[in-house]
Amino acid sequence: MTEGKSLDYLPRPVTRSRPDSTAAMSKMIAGCEQPILLASHDAQRAGVPILTLDLARALQHRGWTPVFLLGNAGPLLPRFRALGPVFILAEGWDVAGLGSALPRGTSALINTAAIARVGAPLAEAGLNCLVLMHEMAAYIRDQGLLSDLGTARAAGARLIASMPRTVQALADVLPGLEHVRPGIVLPDTPLAAFRQRLRNRRAAPVFIGAGHADRRKGFDLFLDAAAAITRQAPQARFVWLGELDDWAQTLANRALAEGLDLELPGFVDDSLARYRAADVYLLTSRQDPGPTTVIHAAAVGTPFVGYAADIGINGMTQGLGQFVPPEEPGTFVDTALRLAAGVTPAFRRRLRREIRARTGFAPYVDALLSRLSRAQDGAA
Incomplete structure (x- = not known):
């Protein structure tokens, strides 16, 4: 309660009426030129919130004013607030009320199917909405999205x-889906971080993985491969x-007790330097x-070996690494060792x-932006 209060979080949601929400948004955007709404499910240190921030910065450089709708807060909230007004829906705001305060035709990027619930009220309020679906089809179905x-x-x-695989897998229920492959903004990593990681390298091969360690990310399979x-x-x-969630932490503790040379630094700001100091992902x-x-x-020149499971980039990574069948852990291990032995400066370049x-x-x-522009032209 004390920490949450210091971050301006509410102890419980306060239901805001539609007029109250409209008035709050109107006040926040007063004087904003060319506002654009960006929605994300939360502000955790994860792919979609980070992509939302990257999109906001890019749009800001092009003259837009980002305005954010977040389903929930999280540790990246200060970064969102540094870029523009933020409304956290878990605090009780009315989505339609927020949307109606924006000029009709205002563009909105709804960044992930997990927050697609705001699409209908925003579109009905006259906003020009794109819903960016980053999830795999099975996840979308399983989560009822x-x-x-x-x-x-x-x-x-x-x-x-x-991902093209999502278009194909949902063709029966959402025919005619468009596909746009996302771009990547590399995390800002100082040169000193690269130098430090490379100085501390030993001759032994280093293997790396990343993400919120849970069963979907296959943290248990990572430890099996490591062993x-x-x-x-x-x-x-x-x-x-x-x-690491509790399940993953238990597995990690066991692996460490058995002598596995495993480092668990958590979420880090120098991830690129750590990838560069590894041989295989x-x-x-x-x-x-x-x-x-x-x-x-x-x-940064580090290849991957992956299980060919329900992975969006499967079939789109020629030359970047290698996929092996999920039922062949021995092949996975052999491929990882072979790739590690072949990582040369020329390969990395x-x-x-x-x-x-x-x-x-x-x-x-x-x-x-091209799709948003075409949608505006069609509405006009």
Whole structure:
């Protein structure tokens, strides 16, 4: 309670009426030129909130004023507030009331199907809405998000899928989905961080994974692979970047007690330097729409080996790494060791060139703005 109060969180939601919400938004955007609304499900240190911030900065540089709707708060909230007004829906705001305060035709990027529920009221308030669907089809179905997406589309919002696999898998219920491949903004990492990590490297191979460690991210499979790699390369080291849930922490404690050389720094600001100091990224996810972390690793020359499960980038990563069947953990381990032995300076340079050519962020922003512009022209 004390910490939450210091961060301006409410102890419980206070239901705000539609007129109150409209008045609050009107006050917050007074004097804003060319506002654009960006919605995200929360402000946690994770892919979608970070992408929302990246989009906001890019749009701000082009003359837009970001305004944010967040389902819940989180540790990145100060970064959102530094860019523009923020409304946290868990605090009781009325979505339709907030939307009606914005000029009709205002553009809105609803960044992830997990917050698609705001699409219909915003579109009905006259906003020009794109819903960016970063999740895999199975996750969208399992989480009951199809209804929100369908309702948003019926109200006039356009649905944009990030992965071709999502378009194909949802063709029966959401026919005609568009696909726009997201771009990547690399985390800002000082040169000193790279130098420090490389100075501290030992001769032994280093294998890295990242994300919120849970069953969907395959943290147990990561530890299984680490144990198998250690049997063939006893000096190998392992790093997992990201927070661990209780299940993952129990598994990690057991692995550490058994002697696994495992580092668990949590969420870090120098992730690129850590990827550069590794030899191979172990992608053990059972389901993952991106993942951005694999691309970040490749951007500094570190390849990946992954299980060909429900992974959005499966089929889109030629030259960046290798997928193996999920039922072949032995092949996964052998491939990881083979890749680690082949990582040379020339290999890393080629990989960096590949990523620069494929993942530009400015073209992604251009593609989204183009669709927003076409939607406005059609409405007019």
